[in-house]
Amino acid sequence: MLASVAIIAAGCSATNLENFxxxxxxxxxxxxxxxxxxxxLTDYQEAAQVRVKELLSQPLTVSAAxxxxxxxxxxxxxxxxxxxxxxxxxxxxxSVAGRKETDPTTTSMDWTAAKIALMxxxxxxxxxxxxxxxFEVAEEFIDVGEEVRKTYFEAIAAHQLQAMLETTVTATQAxxxxxxxxxxxxxxxxxxxxxxQMTHAxxxxxxxxxxxxxxxxxxxxxxxxxxxxxDANWTAPERLPDLPAARPxxxxxxxxxxxxxxxxxxxxxxxxxWHTSVDVRSEVRENYATLLTRxxxxxxxxxxxxxxxxxxxxxxxxxxxGMLMGIYDLIDDTQGQIEAGREYVEALRDFxxxxxxxxxxxxxxxxx
Amino acid sequence: MNRREFFTASGIGLAATAGLISKAVAQPAExxxxxxxxxxxxxxxxxxxxxxxxxxxxxxxxxxxxxxVKEFHLVAxxxxxxxxxxxxxxxxxxxxxSPGPTIEAVEGDRIRIFVTNKLPEHTTVHWHGLFxxxxxxxxxxxxxxxxxxxxxxxxxxxxxxxxTFMYHPHxxxxxxxAMGMMGMFIVHPRDGSHRVDRDFCFLLSSxxxxxxxxxxxxAEMTDFNMWTFNSRVFPGIDPLVVRKxxxxxxxxxxxxxxxxxxxxxxxxFKVAGTDGGWVPASAQWPEVTTDVPVGAMRxxxxxxxxxxxxxxxxxxxxxxxxxxxxxxxNMIGVDQKKATPKVAKLLPDYMYMxxxxxxxxxxxxxxxxxxxxxxxxxxxxTGEGPFGPIEMGGMFxxxxxxxxxxxxxxxxxxxxxHPEGTVAYELKS
Numbered sequence: 001m002l003a004s005v006a007i008i009a010a011g012c013s014a015t016n017l018e019n020f021x022x023x024x025x026x027x028x029x030x031x032x033x034x035x036x037x038x039x040x041l042t043d044y045q046e047a048a049q050v051r052v053k054e055l056l057s058q059p060l061t062v063s064a065a066x067x068x069x070x071x072x073x074x075x076x077x078x079x080x081x082x083x084x085x086x087x088x089x090x091x092x093x094x095s096v097a098g099r100k101e102t103d104p105t106t107t108s109m110d111w112t113a114a115k116i117a118l119m120x121x122x123x124x125x126x127x128x129x130x131x132x133x134x135f136e137v138a139e140e141f142i143d144v145g146e147e148v149r150k151t152y153f154e155a156i157a158a159h160q161l162q163a164m165l166e167t168t169v170t171a172t173q174a175x176x177x178x179x180x181x182x183x184x185x186x187x188x189x190x191x192x193x194x195x196x197q198m199t200h201a202x203x204x205x206x207x208x209x210x211x212x213x214x215x216x217x218x219x220x221x222x223x224x225x226x227x228x229x230x231d232a233n234w235t236a237p238e239r240l241p242d243l244p245a246a247r248p249x250x251x252x253x254x255x256x257x258x259x260x261x262x263x264x265x266x267x268x269x270x271x272x273x274w275h276t277s278v279d280v281r282s283e284v285r286e287n288y289a290t291l292l293t294r295x296x297x298x299x300x301x302x303x304x305x306x307x308x309x310x311x312x313x314x315x316x317x318x319x320x321x322g323m324l325m326g327i328y329d330l331i332d333d334t335q336g337q338i339e340a341g342r343e344y345v346e347a348l349r350d351f352x353x354x355x356x357x358x359x360x361x362x363x364x365x366x367x368x
Numbered sequence: 369m370n371r372r373e374f375f376t377a378s379g380i381g382l383a384a385t386a387g388l389i390s391k392a393v394a395q396p397a398e399x400x401x402x403x404x405x406x407x408x409x410x411x412x413x414x415x416x417x418x419x420x421x422x423x424x425x426x427x428x429x430x431x432x433x434x435x436x437v438k439e440f441h442l443v444a445x446x447x448x449x450x451x452x453x454x455x456x457x458x459x460x461x462x463x464x465x466s467p468g469p470t471i472e473a474v475e476g477d478r479i480r481i482f483v484t485n486k487l488p489e490h491t492t493v494h495w496h497g498l499f500x501x502x503x504x505x506x507x508x509x510x511x512x513x514x515x516x517x518x519x520x521x522x523x524x525x526x527x528x529x530x531x532t533f534m535y536h537p538h539x540x541x542x543x544x545x546a547m548g549m550m551g552m553f554i555v556h557p558r559d560g561s562h563r564v565d566r567d568f569c570f571l572l573s574s575x576x577x578x579x580x581x582x583x584x585x586x587a588e589m590t591d592f593n594m595w596t597f598n599s600r601v602f603p604g605i606d607p608l609v610v611r612k613x614x615x616x617x618x619x620x621x622x623x624x625x626x627x628x629x630x631x632x633x634x635x636x637f638k639v640a641g642t643d644g645g646w647v648p649a650s651a652q653w654p655e656v657t658t659d660v661p662v663g664a665m666r667x668x669x670x671x672x673x674x675x676x677x678x679x680x681x682x683x684x685x686x687x688x689x690x691x692x693x694x695x696x697x698n699m700i701g702v703d704q705k706k707a708t709p710k711v712a713k714l715l716p717d718y719m720y721m722x723x724x725x726x727x728x729x730x731x732x733x734x735x736x737x738x739x740x741x742x743x744x745x746x747x748x749x750t751g752e753g754p755f756g757p758i759e760m761g762g763m764f765x766x767x768x769x770x771x772x773x774x775x776x777x778x779x780x781x782x783x784x785x786h787p788e789g790t791v792a793y794e795l796k797s
Contacts, residue, residue, distance in 0.1 A: 178707045181706065185702040324745070328697060
C-alpha cells in the first residue's frame with residue numbers, strides 16, 4: 001500500500017512532457033534493437049534442423065513428433081547447454097534412438113532423451129552425483145513428452161473428425177437440395193423447406209467449429225514442437241493409429257512406477273517418501289483404470305456400435321427400396337452412421353490420450 | 369395320404385362312418401387341421417339339397433354325427449399363416465389356420481361345438497348373427513365363464529335360421545381378433561331354397577404388421593398396413609373359378625376395423641343376403657360395388673354369363689396395396705438430379721435410385737430387379753399378369769369365368785385367352 005502511494009506521488013511530479021522520450025528517440029532505440037545481430041547457428045542447431053526436416057518429410061508419427069520436441073523445446077535445450085552436451089553428438093544419439101522406434105502408436109522418446117541427457121551429463125557435470133535437481137530435470141522431459149503425445153493425438157483426431165463432418169455436410173446439403181426441389185415441385189411447404197435448410201445450416205456451423213478445432217490442435221502441436229514457416233506445413237496420417245487388438249494388461253504397475261518415477265526416486269532421499277508413494281500408487285491405479293475403460297469403450301464402439309449403425313442403415317435401405325421409408329430417413333441414417341464413426345474416433349483418441357497419461361504416471365515408459 | 373389329408377379329401381367319408389361312433393363318446397373327435405393356405409374342395413353335402421361352400425384359401429370343418437347331433441371340434445391356438453409367398457405371420461387362429469375353418473351346417477340341425485383352448489390366455493367363441501340361447505352366445509363374463517387355457521368348453525344349440533354368419537372370440541376380443549381369430553359360419557336352408565351353382569365365402573380383416581416383423585401389433589386402431597381376404601393378400605389369394613352360366617354367390621364377412629366397398633368388374637350383382645338373413649327379391653337392387661360394414665355380412669349373387677378374367681377387390685385403393693410408408697415425402701414431380709450424386713456418394717455400396725418422381729409404378733420394376741426389402745415384407749405392389757405387372761396387393765383377386773370348366777372344378781384355369789379384336793390396343797400412327 002505504501003509503495004503504490006509512493007508511485008502515485010512520483011507520477012504527479014513526472015507529468016512534465018519533456019521528461020518523456022520523443023518519437024525520434026523511440027525509433028532510434030527500436031532500430032538499435034532490430035539490428036542486434038542474430039548469433040550464428042551452433043553445431044547443435046544445424047544438426048537439429050537437418051534432423052527435424054528429415055522427420056517432417058514423412059507423415060508425422062507420434063515418435064517423430066516426440067523426437068522433434070526433444071530437439072527443439074527451449075527448456076530442454078537449456079538443460080543440454082547446462083550439461084554441456086548441446087552438440088551434434090546429442091542430435092545423433094537421439095536420432096539413433098528415434099529410428100529404433102518403429103511402432104507408429106507409441107513412443108518413449110522422452111524417457112530415452114532424459115536418459116541420454118543425464119547419462120551424458122554424468123561424465124561432464126555431475127560426475128556420478130545424483131542430486132535432487134537431477135530428477136526434477138528428468139521429470140521435465142517426461143512432462144514435455146506427455147503434452148506432446150496428448151496434443152499429437154488430439155490434432156490427428158481433430159483432423160479426422162473434421163473430414164468426417166464434411167461427409168455429414170454433404171448429407172445435409174443433399175437433403176436441403178431435395179427440399180428445394182420438393183418446394184419447386186409443389187410437394188413441400190416453405191416451412192419444411194426452411195426446416196431442412198436450418199438442419200443443413202447447423203452442420204455447416206459445426207463443420208466450421210471442427211475446422212477451427214483441427215487448426216487449434218495443430219497449432220498447439222506446432223508450438224510444442226517449436227515449428228514455424230515451412231516446417232509448420234507438415235503432413236499427418238489421415239487416421240489415428242488403430243486400436244490394439246489386445247486389451248492392455250500390465251502387472252505390478254504400481255511397483256514399476258515407484259521404481260522408475262523420477263519424483264518418487266528423488267523422494268527416496270527425503271522424509272516425504274511414504275506420502276509420495278501413496279500418491280503415485282493411486283495415480284497409477286486411476287490412470288490404468290482410465291486406460292482400460294477407454295480401451296473397452298473404443299472396442300465396444302468399434303465392435304458393437306458401428307456394426308449396429310451399419311445394420312440400421314442397411315435396413316433403412318431395404319425400407320427405402322420398398323417405399324416404406326423416405327429419402328430423408330435414408331440420409332438421416334447415413335448421418336447416424338457417420339456420427340457413430342466420429343464417436344469411435346473420439347473414443348480412440350481418448351484411449352491414446354489415456355495411454356499418454358499412464359506413460360507419464362509410470363515415469364515416461366510403459367512396461368514392454 | 370395321412371389321416372389329416374384323408375379327412376380333407378372326403379368329408380362325406382366322415383358323415384358315412386358317423387353311425388359307427390358310439391353315442392356314449394362324450395369326448396370331441398380328433399380335430400381337423402388346416403395348416404396350408406390352399407383352397408380346399410368343398411365338403412360333400414350331408415345328403416340334403418344344398419351347395420357346400422368354397423372357403424377362399426381355406427376349407428370347411430368336417431363334422432361327425434353323434435346321436436343326431438352334428439359335432440365340430442375347434443381348437444383355439446397360435447398358428448402361422450402365410451399371407452402370400454414371402455410373408456409368414458404369427459397369428460392366433462383355430463385348427464392350424466387364421467381364419468379358422470368354415471363351419472357349415474343346415475337350418476334345423478342340432479349342433480355341438482367343442483372348443484379347446486390352446487391359447488396362452490382364456491378365450492370364448494361368439495356365434496355372430498346366430499339365434500341361440502343367451503348362454504350359448506359366447507360373451508366371456510356375460511353369457512358364460514371364459515374358457516381357461518387348456519380347457520375344452522361345449523356349445524350346443526339348434527340352428528333356427530339360414531344364411532351367412534361368423535364366429536370370433538368375445539374374450540380379450542381386441543387382441544384375439546387382431547391376431548386373426550375368426551371364421552365363417554354358413555347355415556344352408558333346409559328346404560333347398562337359395563341354391564346356387566358355386567358358393568364362395570371369405571372374411572375381411574385388417575392388420576398392423578410393421579415391415580420386417582412377423583407378429584401383428586394388436587394395439588393399433590386405425591393405421592393398418594395389411595388388408596386381407598381370409599388372411600391372404602394378392603397374389604396369395606386364390607382366384608374365384610366359375611363355369612360360364614353358373615349362378616354364383618360370394619359371401620363376405622367383415623371383421624376388420626373399417627368398411628370395405630367390395631367391387632366386381634364385368635357384372636352387376638344383387639345383395640341377396642345380409643347379416644340379418646335373406647333379402648327378399650323385391651328389396652334387392654343391382655349394383656357393382658357393395659359396402660360391407662364392420663361386423664356385417666353380405667352375400668352377393670349374379671349369373672356368370674360373360675367369360676373373362678374379372679378383377680374383384682376392395683375399392684379403397686390403399687386396401688389393394690401391400691405394405692407402404694404413409695410418412696414418405698411426396699416426390700411426385702420432384703427433380704432429384706442435383707442431390708442424387710451426393711446421396712450416392714454417401715452410400716457407395718448401395719445401388720441408390722431416386723424414387724417417386726414420376727409416380728410409384730417403378731416400384732414393381734425395382735422389386736423385379738431384385739432390390740432387397742426388409743425380411744418378411746411384401747412389396748407395396750406386385751403380381752404379374754399376362755400383359756405385365758398388375759401392381760396390386762392386399763384385397764384383390766380375380767373372378768375367372770370360363771365355359772370349359774367342369775362342375776365342381778375350382779382349379780385355376782390360367783389367364784383368359786381373349787377372342788381376337790377384344791383387347792385394348794395401341795394406336796399405330
